[in-house]
Amino acid sequence: MRVRERRGRAALAGVAVVAAVASGCGIRTTSVPVDAGAAPSRLPCSVAGADLASRAQQQAVPVRVYLVCASGLEAVHRAVPETGDKNPADSRVAVARALLNQLLAEPSATEREAGFSTSVQGPLAVSAGREGDPEGALRLSRQPEDLPAAALSQIVCTYAENSATADGGTVLLGGPGPYPVRRYACTAQLRERPDSAAPTRPAS
Structure with missing residues (x-):
């Protein structure tokens, strides 16, 4: 019995030492799960100027488009041909x-x-709004709400930032269906x- 008692006391002493060490390291024990958010990413989420220059040599008008990086959206610089449309x-x-x-x-x-990627996948096209739509509206070939959330977010942020497609810092989007x-x-x-989900409100 005395041997068992000595072993029990030794085990309790070991637990006390571990607790003291944890306390000394500033570690608090808790029974409640803690959500510390997403783990920090080591991806740079930025592109060197050399890549931008190579794109600009082939095309003309600088634009910004939003791609997915480190679970968020980050803008990258691209260049597109001039439209030449006066209307x-x-x-x-x-x-x-x-x-x-x-x-x-x-x-x-x-x-x-x-670390950049895109969630926007084809087939997907965009056209002008139909009769009865507000001025500046655009229609996608698929209903916006049917697109993957990240893909729609990319489109919304890219269009909402460009002066040609934005409407007061927002974008008016619809699909091929009979929906406003x-x-x-x-x-x-x-x-x-x-x-x-991308925040929305009525077009008017």
């Missing part, structure tokens, strides 16, 4: 198509190394969590 409505659609093509394109090798267009906003929360 604002025609120019808006031409720019919208050029921007969508950039989102559909596979990121460059430099962008991939920096809605106004989508690119918020800081959406850029941080593109997998969440």
Whole structure:
């Protein structure tokens, strides 16, 4: 019995030592799970100027498009051909198509190394709004709400930032169905969590 008692006391002493060490290291024990957020990413999420220059040599007008990086949205610089359209409505659609093509394109090798990817997948096209739509509306070939959340977030933020496709810092988007267009906003929360639903409100 005395041997067992001595062993029990030794075990309790060991537990006390471990607790003291943990306390000395500033570690608090808790029975409640702690959500510390996403683990920090080591991806740079930035592209060197050399890659931008190589794109600019082939194309003309500088633009910014939003890609996915480190579970968020980050803007990258691209360049697209000049539309040459003098009609604002025609120019808006031409720019919208050029921007969508950039989102559909596979990121460059430099962008991939920096951690960029795109969730926008084809087939997907964009056209002008139909009769009865508010001025500045754009229609996608798929209903916006049917797209993956991150893909729609990329489109919304890319369009909402470009002066040719934006409407007061938002974008008016609809689909091919008989549904009215809605106004989508690119918020800081959406850029941080593109997998969440894009905030919308009626077009009017």
